[in-house]
Amino acid sequence: MENKDAIKKQLIKIFGVDFVSDKQHDLYMYSYDATECKAFLPDFICLVENTDQVVKVIELANNEKISLVPYITGNNIGGLTIPVKGGIILDFGKKMNKIIHVDETQMYAILEPGVTFGQLDVYLRKYHPNLRYCYPFAPPFSGVVGNAILSGMNNLSTAHGSMGDWINGLEVVLHDGSVVKIGSCFTKDFRKDNWYSRYPMPDLMGLFVNWQGMTGIVTKCAVQLWLRKKINTFIIAMTYGINATVEIIREFGRTELIDDLSAVSVEVAKMSLDFPMPRKWDFEPDYAILIPISAHSQKHLQVKLELLQDVVKLINKRVERNVILTDFNYLSAILGEGVRCFADLPNVVIPLVEYSGLTWVGCYAPITNLEKLMEGGKKIFEKYEVPAFIYMKSMKGSHYAIWRPIIRYKKHEEEAKTHDMCKELLEMGLKHGIVPYKTPIWMAEYMKEYIIDPNWVRFLGDVKSFMDPNNIFNPGRWGL
Amino acid sequence: MGIIKKELIKNLSNASKIALPSSIDRCIRCNTCKYAKDQYYKSCPSGEKFLFESFWASGRIKIARGILNGDIPITEELYDAVFACPTCGACEISCQAPHNDTIVTIIESLRELIVDSIRAPERQSKMFERIESHHNPYNEPHFDVDEIKKKYVLPDKAEIVYFIGCTSNYRQQTIRDATLSVLKKLEVDYTVINEHCCGSPLIRTGQVKNVFNLMQHNMDEIRRSGAKLILTSCAGCYRTLSKDFPKFGYEFSSEIKILHISQYLNEYFEKNPFPLRQKDTNLLITYHDPCHLGRHMGVYEAPRQLITKIPHLSLIEMERNRDLAWCCGSGGGVKIGYPEWALEVATSRLEEAENTGTEIVVSTCPFCKTNLKDAAIAQKSTMEVMDLVEILDKYLP
Numbered sequence: 001m002e003n004k005d006a007i008k009k010q011l012i013k014i015f016g017v018d019f020v021s022d023k024q025h026d027l028y029m030y031s032y033d034a035t036e037c038k039a040f041l042p043d044f045i046c047l048v049e050n051t052d053q054v055v056k057v058i059e060l061a062n063n064e065k066i067s068l069v070p071y072i073t074g075n076n077i078g079g080l081t082i083p084v085k086g087g088i089i090l091d092f093g094k095k096m097n098k099i100i101h102v103d104e105t106q107m108y109a110i111l112e113p114g115v116t117f118g119q120l121d122v123y124l125r126k127y128h129p130n131l132r133y134c135y136p137f138a139p140p141f142s143g144v145v146g147n148a149i150l151s152g153m154n155n156l157s158t159a160h161g162s163m164g165d166w167i168n169g170l171e172v173v174l175h176d177g178s179v180v181k182i183g184s185c186f187t188k189d190f191r192k193d194n195w196y197s198r199y200p201m202p203d204l205m206g207l208f209v210n211w212q213g214m215t216g217i218v219t220k221c222a223v224q225l226w227l228r229k230k231i232n233t234f235i236i237a238m239t240y241g242i243n244a245t246v247e248i249i250r251e252f253g254r255t256e257l258i259d260d261l262s263a264v265s266v267e268v269a270k271m272s273l274d275f276p277m278p279r280k281w282d283f284e285p286d287y288a289i290l291i292p293i294s295a296h297s298q299k300h301l302q303v304k305l306e307l308l309q310d311v312v313k314l315i316n317k318r319v320e321r322n323v324i325l326t327d328f329n330y331l332s333a334i335l336g337e338g339v340r341c342f343a344d345l346p347n348v349v350i351p352l353v354e355y356s357g358l359t360w361v362g363c364y365a366p367i368t369n370l371e372k373l374m375e376g377g378k379k380i381f382e383k384y385e386v387p388a389f390i391y392m393k394s395m396k397g398s399h400y401a402i403w404r405p406i407i408r409y410k411k412h413e414e415e416a417k418t419h420d421m422c423k424e425l426l427e428m429g430l431k432h433g434i435v436p437y438k439t440p441i442w443m444a445e446y447m448k449e450y451i452i453d454p455n456w457v458r459f460l461g462d463v464k465s466f467m468d469p470n471n472i473f474n475p476g477r478w479g480l
Numbered sequence: 481m482g483i484i485k486k487e488l489i490k491n492l493s494n495a496s497k498i499a500l501p502s503s504i505d506r507c508i509r510c511n512t513c514k515y516a517k518d519q520y521y522k523s524c525p526s527g528e529k530f531l532f533e534s535f536w537a538s539g540r541i542k543i544a545r546g547i548l549n550g551d552i553p554i555t556e557e558l559y560d561a562v563f564a565c566p567t568c569g570a571c572e573i574s575c576q577a578p579h580n581d582t583i584v585t586i587i588e589s590l591r592e593l594i595v596d597s598i599r600a601p602e603r604q605s606k607m608f609e610r611i612e613s614h615h616n617p618y619n620e621p622h623f624d625v626d627e628i629k630k631k632y633v634l635p636d637k638a639e640i641v642y643f644i645g646c647t648s649n650y651r652q653q654t655i656r657d658a659t660l661s662v663l664k665k666l667e668v669d670y671t672v673i674n675e676h677c678c679g680s681p682l683i684r685t686g687q688v689k690n691v692f693n694l695m696q697h698n699m700d701e702i703r704r705s706g707a708k709l710i711l712t713s714c715a716g717c718y719r720t721l722s723k724d725f726p727k728f729g730y731e732f733s734s735e736i737k738i739l740h741i742s743q744y745l746n747e748y749f750e751k752n753p754f755p756l757r758q759k760d761t762n763l764l765i766t767y768h769d770p771c772h773l774g775r776h777m778g779v780y781e782a783p784r785q786l787i788t789k790i791p792h793l794s795l796i797e798m799e800r801n802r803d804l805a806w807c808c809g810s811g812g813g814v815k816i817g818y819p820e821w822a823l824e825v826a827t828s829r830l831e832e833a834e835n836t837g838t839e840i841v842v843s844t845c846p847f848c849k850t851n852l853k854d855a856a857i858a859q860k861s862t863m864e865v866m867d868l869v870e871i872l873d874k875y876l877p
Contacts, residue, residue, distance in 0.1 A: 023557050142511075353512070
């Protein structure tokens with residue numbers, strides 16, 4: 001970069017001398033993440049505090065043709081904040097992390113980008129105990145807004161779908177520095193009480209959701225909250241074989257009786273019990289399916305459980321070995337508290353933090369093809385001699401599913417092997433209709449070459465060019 | 481990723497030769513180390529102050545990795561990110577990864593690597609020079625052990641050695657005197673030795689070249705005393721004698737036990753009734769957990785139990801207590817390296833103590849007392865800062 005000193009001076013003017021760094025070790029922090037995605041160094045790190053600073057830095061970036069990469073906590077598992085073209089990391093996680101407003105009646109919260117799940121959970125429990133948000137299968141210090149605008153899944157997904165579906169409004173700074181409010185909050189003045197809906201106006205939200213920061217910088221986000229019911233408990237289904245597992249995922253999802261449903265291969269359950277490289281024994285069930293259920297009363301809960309038992313009875317008539325449905329609280333008391341990390345979200349899911357590397361082929365998937373995906377995925381895990389870590393979920397009443405093979409690895413030693421494994425999983429999955437979410441660049445490029453209609457690719461590029469003529473917003477993503 | 485540059489670590493202590501390469505494949509930066517687990521409130525003084533990723537535990541592990549990979553050059557530019565940390569260990573409590581109990585060791589090893597490769601930051605290096613010349617980090621003339629022995633009529637050999645520690649011996653002498661007095665009042669068979677610095681300030685700041693001599697000297701002195709029990713009134717000395725001596729190859733024989741004075745006195749008053757003095761007034765106190773006693777050594781309850789055994793004392797806890805306690809800000813070389821920031825951290829703790837509605841904040845570490853007291857003076861606070869043994873001495877007839 002030719003005029004780095006001059007740019008640094010301008011950044012210091014915008015953010016303050018204590019909140020801009022170009023020191024090698026500070027840059028290094030943001031050059032890679034847990035995934036096997038290639039590392040790139042940024043040129044500057046800036047700690048953002050307010051929207052005004054974002055407006056000014058966008059003006060600077062346009063003038064200097066330097067890229068801007070928004071960053072919250074870097075836990076996306078997609079390499080999404082690795083600055084592939086260098087430039088400025090805008091770190092929102094440290095100072096721009098206020099919960100601006102919670103509307104108790106209309107059940108939404110307006111958040112700054114840096115708010116984390118742990119922070120929101122504590123805040124709601126303290127000040128709005130009747131409300132809850134949702135929590136992903138991720139550390140408590142993952143960003144809410146980042147997850148929402150990347151359509152992350154969560155522990156209410158079987159009932160309500162992805163977090164992207166629950167965004168009521170956004171405040172975004174566009175390429176020309178204008179600040180635009182999207183959703184029912186689109187009035188001239190800022191009001192806390194009108195962030196209640198995304199519709200019915202033309203849905204401009206789609207210009208930002210799932211775009212990985214390529215079209216503008218989000219500075220506020222309103223997310224829907226949900227009633228925290230009186231009873232929140234868990235049951236667990238243990239299944240033998242692929243058919244029984246998929247039957248439970250599909251049929252339970254359709255009942256509208258449960259909050260969520262997460263199926264993990266039995267090896268994963270063992271990982272949380274301190275088995276370092278667990279294997280499944282023949283006599284053991286293949287999958288453990290954790291099912292959070294909420295209810296207004298014991299009677300309500302009882303009815304739900306009876307109806308679910310009826311579903312199991314029907315399934316058991318169709319499968320080779322019976323599905324075991326039991327109380328998770330009882331099971332966890334026997335197995336040990338370690339397994340509760342999957343249930344008591346937000347929480348650190350222990351198996352995910354045991355190595356220095358973590359990656360996945362995280363996908364939305366047609367629920368009709370789960371059997372093929374499970375079978376294909378298992379073979380690839382076996383080929384690479386890695387314990388199967390497969391995570392699946394019924395989404396939004398079983399309209400679709402999540403299929404997510406997860407790979408924990410030693411980053412220093414096993415990146416190349418891990419990438420090969422991911423590529424095989426991707427290729428196999430694409431044959432069965434998956435669409436990777438929080439899509440890493442290499443996956444997007446693979447899909448553009450082999451799968452996606454060129455007209456879609458061209459249209460994507462056209463929209464990007466319109467939204468970001470100088471290509472300053474997180475360039476390189478989706479190969480743009 | 482590249483190959484570990486082994487030549488960088490060839491001169492380091494054995495502990496660091498193990499700890500540093502282990503950092504290369506640790507930590508996915510899940511950020512859990514940044515805040516108190518489950519409660520989600522602030523727990524890392526360094527990260528909260530400086531904010532950049534490099535100033536949190538996960539960042540320091542990454543720095544170690546980057547240096548060993550050859551991605552980060554060792555220059556003075558690294559000083560703040562590596563040395564501006566009180567190594568309080570709050571990150572170790574929050575982190576849920578398998579390496580959680582090695583984070584402080586990795587940070588200390590990283591400091592050792594930097595000191596070995598370039599030199600220690602100027603302020604911290606003064607401690608090294610002072611300990612070399614006077615056996616204490618305060619540049620005070622070496623204390624006269626015979627004078628203390630004479631004053632308290634202490635024998636040359638005894639069952640117990642009271643290892644005074646430099647901060648009590650040269651700065652917070654009221655803690656030393658109170659400890660000597662309490663042990664005397666309880667008719668304990670103890671003595672003191674011609675001790676040198678335990679080595680803690682050097683280990684915490686990566687200046688380990690001289691610690692072997694210090695440890696050898698202190699071990700020889702303790703052996704000569706014939707003691708089977710070493711008592712410390714300093715949380716830092718307690719940690720160093722218990723954990724760091726073995727780490728550097730100086731392990732006491734299994735016959736020799738090491739206890740912090742709060743543990744010893746708590747056990748003592750389990751067996752012996754507390755002698756009552758009638759005229760004492762009731763006192764409301766709050767207790768500050770020293771990092772070196774609490775998180776580093778797991779001693780949380782003994783001081784509290786001792787407090788409850790003292791008539792007329794009532795303990796009111798601060799919001800952040802035990803393993804979630806906010807650090808006083810003085811450890812890890814921060815008090816000498818970053819005095820103003822150390823005071824800020826202590827001020828925050830003092831405010832938390834004031835919020836309990838008590839009048840006295842009690843600790844069990846002379847270094848915590850120093851920094852909290854400095855904060856109280858700077859803030860013109862009416863909160864009194866005392867060591868538990870000082871209170872005990874007042875209450876014992």
